[in-house]
Amino acid sequence: MSTAKAWFPYRKAGTDFELFAFPHAGAGSTVFAVLREALSHRGVTLVPAVLPGRERRLRDAPHRDMDSLLAEFEDMAARDGFAAFLGEYALLGHCSGALVAFEIARILQRSPCRDPQLLVVCSCLPPPLIRDTGMSRLPTRELFSRTASMGGTPDTLMLDPDFLEMLERPLRADWLLFDGYVHRPGAKLKTPVLAIRGIDDPDLSADDLRAWRDQTSGGFSTMELESGHWALTGAGSSVLAREIPAALYAARGA
Numbered sequence: 285m286s287t288a289k290a291w292f293p294y295r296k297a298g299t300d301f302e303l304f305a306f307p308h309a310g311a312g313s314t315v316f317a318v319l320r321e322a323l324s325h326r327g328v329t330l331v332p333a334v335l336p337g338r339e340r341r342l343r344d345a346p347h348r349d350m351d352s353l354l355a356e357f358e359d360m361a362a363r364d365g366f367a368a369f370l371g372e373y374a375l376l377g378h379c380s381g382a383l384v385a386f387e388i389a390r391i392l393q394r395s396p397c398r399d400p401q402l403l404v405v406c407s408c409l410p411p412p413l414i415r416d417t418g419m420s421r422l423p424t425r426e427l428f429s430r431t432a433s434m435g436g437t438p439d440t441l442m443l444d445p446d447f448l449e450m451l452e453r454p455l456r457a458d459w460l461l462f463d464g465y466v467h468r469p470g471a472k473l474k475t476p477v478l479a480i481r482g483i484d485d486p487d488l489s490a491d492d493l494r495a496w497r498d499q500t501s502g503g504f505s506t507m508e509l510e511s512g513h514w515a516l517t518g519a520g521s522s523v524l525a526r527e528i529p530a531a532l533y534a535a536r537g538a
Contacts (some may be wrong), residue, residue, distance in 0.1 A: 286336070286356055286359075286360045287358060287360060287363075287364075288361070288364060288367070288368050290334070290340070290341060290360075290505045291333055291334065291335075291360060292331050292332075292333060292334070292368065293306065293339075293340055294313065294331060294332060294473065294512075295331045296329070297533065298313075299329040299331075299371075300327065300372065301327060301328050301329065301371075301372045301374075301532070302328075302329050302330075302331050302371065302372070302373040302374075303328050303329065303331065303373070303374045303375070303376055303383075303404075304331050304333060304347045304368075304373060304374070304375050304376070305309065305319075305320075305330050305331065305333065305334075305375075305377065305381070305385075305485045305486070305515075305526070306333050306335075306375070306376070306377040306378075306381035306382070306384045307332065307333070307378060307381045308378045308379035308380050308381050308386075308407075308434075308458075309379065309380045309419075309431065309455055309458035309459050309462060310338075310431060310451055310454050310455030310458055311338075311378075311381075312332075312334065312338045313332035313333070313334055313339060313380070313435070313515070314332075314341045315516065316330055316332045316516070319516055319521040319524060319525065320332070322521050322522055322524075322525030323525050323528065325525075326525055326526075326529045327529065328374075328528065328529060328532075329392070330344070330351070330376075333381075334534040335347075335454070336356070337453055337454035337457060338454050341498045342516075343510050346453060346454040346457035346458065347457060347461060348457045348460040348461055348464075349460070349461055349464055350383075350384075350387060350461055350464070350465050353384065353461065354387055354388070354391060355476065357388060357391065358391050358395075361391075361392075361395070361397075362395070365396070366392070366395050366396060366397035367393055369395075369397040369398060369400075370397055370398060371398070372398070372401060373398070373400055373401065374400050374401050374402035374403065374404065374528075374532060375388060375389055375400045375402070375403050375404070375475075376403075376404040376405075376406070376528075377405060377406065377407075377408070378406040378407055378515065378516060379406070379407045379408050379409070379434070379513070380424075380458055380459075380461070380462045381408075382405035382406055382407070382408035382536075383406065383411065383465060384404060385404075385409060385413065386403065386405065386473075386499065388409075389473055389475055390470065390471075390473065393471070393473060393474060393518070394471075399474055399475055400475045401475065401476075401532055401535050401536065402475065402476050402477075402478060402528070402532050402535050403475050403476070403477045403478070403500075403529055404477075404478045404480065404528060404531075405477065405478070405479050405496060406481075406515045406516065407436070407478065407480070407481060407482065407485060407487075407488060407513050407514070408488070408513050409487075409488060409492055410440065410492065410495045410496045410498065410499060411467040411513075412428055412469075412495075412497065412498075413463075413492060413495065414465050414467060415512055416418055416460070416463045416464075417459070417462065417463055418463070419431070419459040419462070419463065420456060420459035420460040420462075420463045420464075421463075421478045424452060427452070427455065427456065427459070428451075428452075431455060434512075434513045434514060439458055452514075465506045467512075468514075472499060472500055472501045473499055473500040473501070473502065474500070474501055474502050475500060475502050476500065476502040476503035476504065476505075476531065476534075476535040477497075477499060477500045477504050478504075478505050478506075478507065478527070478528070478531045479493050479494075479496040479504070479505070479506045479507075480493075480506070480507045480508075480509060480515055480524070481493045481502075481506075481507075481508055481515065482509050482510070482511030482512045482513055482514065482515045482520070483508045483509065483510060483511070484511065484512045485511075485512055485513045485515075486512075486513070487513060488513070490506075490508070493506050494506060502535070503531075503534065503535055504530065505534075507523075507527060509523060509524075
């Protein structure tokens, strides 16, 4: 039985505006460190999620399918009356984390709490276009190599055998979750969506990025960053630290 403190251990009470952030496959909260610092100067507190199987939750079994992950989240949130989502907040996810953030937005929209004011999806195909990448079935060495090539994990860590041994379980589970994802059409989000890609991302075209438009009846905008698949580079985070507050301001005025 998980708690809001387990999911969001770095959350601080009394924050005016929160951006709950969900990392890509195998990653932990530190991938958002640069963006978190940049946003802190603009009135937005980034609150990274810690999913089962990593960091403080290393002993928890990671989820291997989306349904079980969402069921844990909804049970956790419901047991304290969705208290974490009664204030002003938005959601962000990178790659597979964007898919998780999208599905959580759907849960929150039908729950007794505020809707998120913005959904930021980075480097992720729209849900109906998600396909089986085959990553979850790769041999260990190739799984790490292919994941590292996407960016977002320091090279020094990818050379650390102890780190790799610890990483494989949540990494493979996350890819199983992504590869096995099946989109179930439903009510569109009312939440505005900001969809982001790196201009050199080989897995996400500009046309595919624009297809996120079909997932919301609210506002919609796209942005291209000077990056590859890993959009949250130092430069990319600086840009997003300006654009996310601007998108929130536009959403509030809609």
